[in-house]
Amino acid sequence: MLAVNLLPWRMQRRQRRRQQSFTLLGCTLLLTGFMVLALWWRGSGVLRQQQQALAEISQQHDALRQQLALQQSLLQQRDGLLQAQLIRQQQKDEHQRWQHFWQQLPTLLPDTLWLHRVERRQGILLLEGQAQSMLAVQHFRQQLLMQPLFARVKPGSVQRQGDGHYRFTLRARVRENVGE
Structure with missing residues (x-):
């Protein structure tokens, strides 16, 4: 094997x-x-x-x-x-x-009213003048009130003078932002 x-x-x-x-x-x-x-x-x-x-x-x-x-x-x-x-x-x-x-x-201005002084300061227009009658002052105040520039117009003082004329002062407050 x-x-x-x-x-x-x-x-x-x-x-x-x-x-x-x-x-x-x-x-x-x-x-x-x-x-x-x-x-x-x-x-x-x-x-x-x-x-x-x-x-x-x-x-x-x-x-x-x-x-x-x-x-x-x-x-x-x-x-x-x-x-x-x-x-x-x-x-x-x-x-x-x-x-x-x-x-x-x-x-x-009415014919019988004259302005002597106009002054503008701090939003107020001061108008001083002379008129022959109170009616002229009132008419002028109404004319100013119709202006779009003013908010209101107040009479300051009105004095009758010796010659019969009236010395007056008006204060017109200027309207703010008139164009708006």
Whole structure:
């Protein structure tokens, strides 16, 4: 009988299997490493893109904030200019109303009434004069009351002079915001 030693064959087979297992394990580890590396590379690319997008958005946000500050500054300037224009227009309108009143004043005076003094101070127009009758003073007061420039007209004092004339004082309160 022949004796066959199968041990070296089994050892070789075991070594081949072990070698195949190590090769398979190495390939698996290598493939896993490549996959991790590829995913890391892709993730870093996405992260870089997101950082760039965030930087662009931040720049746009800063630019918009600067534009908003500039716009608010311009709006404040515009409001200031509009306010100044409104004040100038009100002054112009008031000047025109007074000019119209001064031009119209001679027609408001009765023939028997004369003015000696006209003074304007702090919203009151003080009119001092002389008239031949009380009726002329009352008529002149009524004429002043009909003017849109005055809120009210009060008689200050009326004195009868020795020559029969009346010396009078009228206080006309100027109406505020006539144009409104």
